[in-house]
Amino acid sequence: MVNMKVIKAKNAIMALVIIAFLLMTLIKIILVGKDKIKDLSLIPVIQDTIISASGNSLKEFKSIDRDNTEQILSSELQMSKFIKSDEEQLATENTIQVQNQTQVSTVSEEEPQTGLQTEVVSGGNINAKYTNEYNGVQIKNESKYELTQEMLTPDIELENKKDIIIYHTHTCESYTQSTGFEYTPSGNFRTTDLNFSVVRVGRELKDRLTNYGFNVIHDETYHDYPAYSGSYNRSLTSIKNDLASNPNTQIVIDLHRDAVGEAGTYAPTVKIGDDYVAQIMFVIGTDGGGLTHSQWVQNLKYAIKIVEKGNELYPGLFKPIMVRNSRYNQHVAKAATIMEIGATGNTMDQCLNSMKYLSKVMDEALNK
Template identity: 30%
Template sequence: MKKLLSVIVFSLLLTFSIVCRAENEERVYTLFDESGNRITSRMGQMYVGDEYISADNLLYEIISVNDETASAYARLIGNEPEDIFKVMSAKDNGKRLICMYSTHSDESYIPSDGDFSLEKNAGIYDVGEAFQKHLESLGFEVEYSKDTFLPHDAGAYRRSRSVAEDYAERMPAAIIDIHRDGISKDEYETTVDGEEMSKIRLFVGKSNQNAAENRAFAKKIKAIADDKYPGLVKDIFIGKGNYNQDLYPRAILLEFGTHEIDKSLVIDSTEYMAKVMSAAVGSPAEQRAQPETSEEKKASVSGIAILIGIAVVGVIVFAVASTGSFRGAGQRIKKTAGEITGGLFKGNRDGKSK
């Protein structure tokens, strides 16, 4: 009887925990710095250890969370390093494949769709199709799954995982999960090249073996967008969970706007993001054909010079140690150099070089 009672109590507590977590995932959390200044917000729970890269590339780490007030506080770590780590190359099969799906299949835009959530004809698929069209115009083959993974709950990522697994086996240039945020439209409204549109947030899951590469991929996308189309990418949120990004190093979750913004503004942003994505992934053949940049050449020359310098110092130290004097070291080095080069640097009897 006691054992049965324990099982019942445990089950109730587990159910309560799951329900509370699901409710928190549907709340807007606000992030503050240690001085109480507002940094950003997002639809969904924040956790201690989550990270945030702001529009100006400042890195914050969340150090405390208050679920009752849906607020979190973060410590400023400093500037996020600008170096972009190597990310796994796409499969060179003569095509540049990009695979996309929408885990939260009901997400919609109130001004255009009439509701923030629609089980049929959700607005998020209009955004995905526009993004697909622009990618295809740039030469990509794009597969966008229209499968739905309802309901919109904590199990949605489990239900969409089979689609992501199938995509990962095909080694595409990228796997993209298309979403929208659920915060105020004020945080997403922007102007790019004189055109009003929606910002895009990049979301990375840190609880997986590909987290470093997923993060590097997101940083690369943001760096390109910041250079080509300032104001397009809002920021990068690096949160607890894996969001199926553990399946592939070049997996990314893109949040196109928010439920309050007009869908037409979101669709306008897809053209620019397609150009950014094209620059971010390219193709292996294109990457091999690119000439070495002046910075890379300088780095190569500098690296060679350093190695030569280290070698020379090592030879001198060894020669001094073995002969007991700098003069003896000089004679030994000259003799060795003459033997190696066939006498090119061997001194004449008059002490002059040949």
């Protein structure tokens, strides 16, 4: 005679093994985040399938096992919520870490000397062509406008010379790696590590200008990451917000890195005293592209004023000013410009040197 109790026990054990396996599988799925169980009402359906496969003799275990299963899975699901919450918090912390990495600064309070010997030593001739000139300041006009002498005369009067905003439409632009400035690229001459992108150059400029008594806001918001397309739309939102909080600011700098030349080797460099310094280029937008921009002539006059002083103190520090049809968000302020600091072939230390001399030029041009 067959012992039914033994059979029922074996079947029960088999059912429990299957249930345990199912639970382990579900827990694994929950932990790796590949699936989400949103409805506990599915549990009895799964349970019924397991019980049916184990034989009708386990019906008496059904109610008890279902309750236990629901309790176990409910506990695991609650645990998964905490896990998910921790993962979301970690993701948020990681994002903050990317955007607010430990700032590296090597700014010296020593003011750069003037009267030093200067010499363009590398890559300075690739963009040397120009169409207009004012008192030694060269302008390359690529806009649809004919630049008159009145437009080029730097007779701009700023009501607020102390407040400055620096931001970066192309936040992730970076340079050729060098000793002490190695980084992990996120693209071709691009990195999300702000210690090695143009943001680091912006920090240097901010600190040096602050030493001269300027009040500087430095917006380090990513505008070209994770998407490059639409960068100018996003940076326009940022600079409008910055100006809303600082409505009297007239000097606005969109700080970039130039990208001219093949294979990233273009490195416009000037030697000032013993320093190798990345050259600087102003880019001035107009309304030639159809977008409203009533202040572009004032923007140009401001750039000419700065370069004129730069030519006096450190000849060769500035390349010819570029004037184009695109607006580049420069309609937001009376002295809004793009400043291209070096190019892909330059190194970070050369660009940091550039900020040392640029800040001196700006102080002399605006405060003297």
